[in-house]
Amino acid sequence: MTDRQVADPPARNLPALLQALSAQGFTGSVRVHGPSAGSLHLREGLVTEVRTPGAPSTEARLLRSRRISEEHWNRVCAAAHGERSLSAALLGAGQVSAAELAVLCADTIHDGAFAMALTKPEGWETDATAPPPGIGAVPGIDPGSLTEVVTARLALLTRQWGPPAAFARTRIVPASRPGAPGSRVPPRYQDILLSVDGRRTPRDIAFMLGRGVYAVMLDLARMKALQLLQSETPEPVGPAVSVAPRSAPTATAPPAGPVPLPRRTPAVAAAPTGTPPGANTSLLRELRGLWSTAAPGGDQEPGPTRT
């Protein structure tokens, strides 16, 4: 443990640690190691940000959902380069309202915590000197409430689809004939159907649409019930397509013993179109004479025509 870290309170799991830190009024970050790596930032015991590769960040959701263009985002980042926070610069630019940002931050925190809860963490460390997040929830989310929401989400998805961790890794396949005849697919499901290609997982779709991973998984479970998706992930059909050059099958069986290496043998050159320097001109004349006498016979193959 470095001097930047504080003594972690004894905790048997991450929710217990967060509860203990909340009781202390901790301000700083908790870095989580393992498959569900990520970090949580707390201010005075409340969670203000969760960052994990498993779920889109607030910035990613703002950009991917087209709530803000990249051009405006670059301007906001430039404005925030000084003393202003990213949140203040974003609100100052007028692209997002304070209420909209509050909703988005709260949603991102719950979604990030859900994504991190899909696998068991291998360890964690606290850092009381970590800088505050650029865009964070105000005042923040109570860790106990966050744990309750995440637990309820895991239980709901387990009922509707199956184990959430396996669901998160599933490559979603659209149904061959989506929906019942005459039915209409709601726009939210249409966006997902346009993203589903048999290779993308729920996380990929969430990043693509700028939505939360849990929201996408919940919609996928509802879409499966509406028969908009295939109920099972299909097994790979046959071997991969060969791109090797094709050749006609030969009737003769290959030799049983070792095949000798090919040897170069002298071959008779085809009739040249011209007379290269150094060619045997007498032999060429003899061949042309034979060709001209054989052509009118009719039993011979027609020769190449010259112009």
Added chain:
Amino acid sequence: MSEAEGKQVNAVEVALAGMLGSPGLVGVALLDGTTGLLHASAGQTGAIGPGADLADLAALVTDRLGTAGAEGELESFVVTTTHWHHVMQAVPQRGGGLLLCAVLDRASTNLALALRDMAEHARLVLA
């Protein structure tokens, strides 16, 4: 962000608190239309119900309307009980759906006016 009596509250809570002056409105909440995550509430929140159940109900109505061949997007729906009107109003928002859910006292509510007010509240709640 704003400060109220020394405690930080988020901007949505301030917006919802302002709606409580509407005639007959006893409780209001803003929640995620897909997940049911409760973002803020004001008034008698117990009468509104769990967010996940409300989101599930909204999804059920949307899905069944789609199955029946209805065009367009869901804007609002009302469930009326003996004493209450439960109004769920979609909030126009880029990149995701929110629901503004309200409980109104049936005896003191003109439903047509209440629906017009709810649509206006939904338009302004994130402004």
